[in-house]
Amino acid sequence: MEQLARLGRTGIASLQRLGRGHLLLLHMLSGLTDLTRRPRLLIAQLYSVGVLSMLIITISGLFVGMVLGLQGFYILSQFGAEEALGVMVAASLVRELGPVVTALLFAGRAGSALTAEIGLMKATEQLSGLEMMAVDPIKRILTPRFMAGLLSMPLLAAIFSAIGVIGGHLVGVGLLGVDEGAYWSQMQAKIDLHEDIYNGVIKSIVFGFVCTWIALFQGHDCVPTSEGVSRATTRTVVHSALAILCLDFVLTALMFGE
Amino acid sequence: MVQMRTMEIMVGGFMAAGFVALFFLAMQVSNLSNLAGGDGYQITARFDNIGGLKVRSPVTMAGVRVGRVTEISFDNTTYEAIVTLQVDRSYNTIPDDTFAKIYTAGLLGEQYIGLDPGGSEEYLADGGTISLTQSALVLEEIIGQFLFSKAEEGGSDGE
Numbered sequence: 001m002e003q004l005a006r007l008g009r010t011g012i013a014s015l016q017r018l019g020r021g022h023l024l025l026l027h028m029l030s031g032l033t034d035l036t037r038r039p040r041l042l043i044a045q046l047y048s049v050g051v052l053s054m055l056i057i058t059i060s061g062l063f064v065g066m067v068l069g070l071q072g073f074y075i076l077s078q079f080g081a082e083e084a085l086g087v088m089v090a091a092s093l094v095r096e097l098g099p100v101v102t103a104l105l106f107a108g109r110a111g112s113a114l115t116a117e118i119g120l121m122k123a124t125e126q127l128s129g130l131e132m133m134a135v136d137p138i139k140r141i142l143t144p145r146f147m148a149g150l151l152s153m154p155l156l157a158a159i160f161s162a163i164g165v166i167g168g169h170l171v172g173v174g175l176l177g178v179d180e181g182a183y184w185s186q187m188q189a190k191i192d193l194h195e196d197i198y199n200g201v202i203k204s205i206v207f208g209f210v211c212t213w214i215a216l217f218q219g220h221d222c223v224p225t226s227e228g229v230s231r232a233t234t235r236t237v238v239h240s241a242l243a244i245l246c247l248d249f250v251l252t253a254l255m256f257g258e
Numbered sequence: 259m260v261q262m263r264t265m266e267i268m269v270g271g272f273m274a275a276g277f278v279a280l281f282f283l284a285m286q287v288s289n290l291s292n293l294a295g296g297d298g299y300q301i302t303a304r305f306d307n308i309g310g311l312k313v314r315s316p317v318t319m320a321g322v323r324v325g326r327v328t329e330i331s332f333d334n335t336t337y338e339a340i341v342t343l344q345v346d347r348s349y350n351t352i353p354d355d356t357f358a359k360i361y362t363a364g365l366l367g368e369q370y371i372g373l374d375p376g377g378s379e380e381y382l383a384d385g386g387t388i389s390l391t392q393s394a395l396v397l398e399e400i401i402g403q404f405l406f407s408k409a410e411e412g413g414s415d416g417e
Contacts, residue, residue, distance in 0.1 A: 043265065047268060054272055158280040159275055
């Protein structure tokens with residue numbers, strides 16, 4: 001009987017958490033009109049979420065592209081199809097690795113920072129303080145962060161993919177001697193603007209939405225102690241990573257399955 | 259805390275870099291530049307077998323890309339494939355007895371349509387039809403024919 005009650009408790013708790021998450025999302029979205037009157041708040045958040053993530057995204061993109069160039073060359077050269085290296089690098093970056101790796105890095109770099117920031121604001125009662133001054137803390141603090149995450153992710157993913165293609169070019173053409181014309185022309189012939197690039201951008205927008213939502217919710221919902229904040233930060237990274245990988249499968253099946 | 263102005267500049271740089279990257283992906287990586295100037299005239303050709311030809315496969319003449327395949331449909335009465343080709347406006351002097359063949363780029367490459375011009379003085383116009391066509395070579399058929407002729411040879415030697 002005790003077992004059953006515990007199961008029920010867990011179920012109710014997780015449903016309640018889900019409900020609170022969606023209420024928070026609605027509340028954040030309702031703050032969008034206020035945000036248009038205060039664009040400076042958004043710019044400050046774009047800086048801390050987007051600009052500060054750019055270094056890790058650029059460097060990872062370069063190295064992922066270079067590794068793809070190396071690995072792809074070794075496999076493709078066995079079939080005498082080194083010229084297809086450009087297609088392989090670009091397709092894997094634009095379709096999968098760009099959005100997914102960017103989102104994973106984003107969850108680690110920006111998502112955890114957002115959770116810790118909001119959680120600490122809650123622990124030190126800054127959010128309650130704002131409420132006392134009749135300022136809605138969700139609209140004032142959370143909405144700009146949410147929009148900044150949503151806007152930054154597709155841009156970061158595009159930077160990641162573009163740098164990755166250049167990295168693949170560096171290794172493939174510069175180091176391993178793939179023909180430069182074939183690298184670009186095969187890529188341009190096979191990569192489709194709608195099929196590949198738009199779908200990649202849609203993926204990264206979805207990941208940006210989910211990552212930022214999870215990060216902000218975990219921060220806002222944490223137990224306001226130092227231990228609670230640290231647990232919430234861990235949960236942000238774990239939940240974001242799981243959500244990204246599961247959603248990636250679903251989105252890929254929807255977009256590229258025939 | 260970073261100054262507001264420097265922050266604005268860096269955010270501006272970040273947004274610009276993002277859009278440049280998107281533009282780079284669209285122009286340099288994808289086939290957008292090939293699709294540009296998409297207006298051209300349509301001609302149709304009927305094939306017994308189109309093999310692995312797809313929509314957007316290239317149409318070439320003397321190896322130069324002059325257009326692409328825009329539509330592939332099937333004729334229920336003659337059991338032929340009807341392929342609609344879009345040829346760029348600038349190539350408007352294709353004779354009406356042009357021969358359309360389906361080739362394969364390399365052994366395992368994609369299939370494309372090659373046009374061999376005939377000697378006619380009449381040119382193909384919008385909505386024109388190419389009547390001289392040659393189907394795609396299906397590897398299995400060729401191997402089958404080869405084995406068959408080998409077997410016949412072997413049989414006649416044995417007698």
